[in-house]
Amino acid sequence: MKITIEHKIPTRVLTPASGYLTEYSHTLNPYVGCTFACSYCYVRRMPVALFRGSPWGSWVDVKQNAADHLRTELKRANQKGPVTIFLSSSTDPYQPVEYREKITRSFLEVLAENPPAFLFVQTRSPLVVRDIDLFCQLKNRIRISLTIETDRDDVRRAFAPLSPSIPARLSALKRLTAAGVPTQAAVSPLLPCTPAFPKTLSAVTSRVCIDDFFRGDGSGGKRTEQLGIRQIFHQNGWDEWYDKEAYTRLIADFQRDFKGQIYLSQTGFLPESV
Numbered sequence: 706m707k708i709t710i711e712h713k714i715p716t717r718v719l720t721p722a723s724g725y726l727t728e729y730s731h732t733l734n735p736y737v738g739c740t741f742a743c744s745y746c747y748v749r750r751m752p753v754a755l756f757r758g759s760p761w762g763s764w765v766d767v768k769q770n771a772a773d774h775l776r777t778e779l780k781r782a783n784q785k786g787p788v789t790i791f792l793s794s795s796t797d798p799y800q801p802v803e804y805r806e807k808i809t810r811s812f813l814e815v816l817a818e819n820p821p822a823f824l825f826v827q828t829r830s831p832l833v834v835r836d837i838d839l840f841c842q843l844k845n846r847i848r849i850s851l852t853i854e855t856d857r858d859d860v861r862r863a864f865a866p867l868s869p870s871i872p873a874r875l876s877a878l879k880r881l882t883a884a885g886v887p888t889q890a891a892v893s894p895l896l897p898c899t900p901a902f903p904k905t906l907s908a909v910t911s912r913v914c915i916d917d918f919f920r921g922d923g924s925g926g927k928r929t930e931q932l933g934i935r936q937i938f939h940q941n942g943w944d945e946w947y948d949k950e951a952y953t954r955l956i957a958d959f960q961r962d963f964k965g966q967i968y969l970s971q972t973g974f975l976p977e978s979v
């Protein structure tokens with residue numbers, strides 16, 4: 706797929722949080738668009754993607770001079786109360802363009818100088834380990850949540866062929882945890898996996914969040930239906946996994962391996978008080 710990358714000057718970068726993320730004061734997105742192009746991405750059903758005129762995954766807008774905006778906006782936001790930030794709500798902050806553009810890193814440099822009350826970083830990219838030095842400066846005011854939806858790379862390829870491999874994500878999460886950064890594995894959305902999945906995750910982090918298409922797509926599963934995700938399950942013979950109760954098959958094993966550090970859906974993405 707040909708990728709179009711454009712540089713645009715944003716009017717602002719800190720956006721008041723709402724909906725699923727309403728417990729945060731702000732969301733922060735370094736880019737618009739995402740070239741991981743996951744089939745189930747709920748942003749595909751949002752106006753930013755629907756009215757773009759090019760397929761989701763084929764374009765990225767880079768927010769130019771975004772760190773300068775953040776520095777100014779952060780000062781203003783801090784005067785109004787505790788700032789809690791979700792990075793990012795509608796893009797992956799460590800998608801491939803970040804290797805070159807480093808907008809996410811520039812945000813983290815500003816946040817390390819002016820620590821917010823809490824920062825939640827959500828990604829599925831192993832590039833996240835590049836910024837361990839900055840995460841460590843934020844100590845316990847941060848959590849890095851790495852999406853690992855399955856332990857089967859064939860399943861990952863069926864739903865999100867352009868996303869990073871499962872072994873690469875496991876290894877990144879292991880490095881973050883070993884460096885003392887607060888982490889979690891986000892099994893979000895839960896995809897067909899092996900019985901060994903809970904144990905595999907518990908070897909690389911002590912906290913897990915399980916979410917699915919029915920609780921976590923912001924519309925009770927309607928957006929996921931509109932995206933045709935049911936067909937991918939069906940074509941691969943995985944129909945029994947496209948079910949509200951699929952997570953219950955694994956819950957006892959997750960509870961055993963994570964000793965209570967297990968969260969369901971939105972509760973795993975909430976800001977933490979420090």
Ligand code: SF4
Pocket residue numbers: 739740741742743745746747748795796797829
């Ligand atoms: S990584 Fe996240 S934002 Fe990017 S396509 Fe996948 S679900 Fe969407």
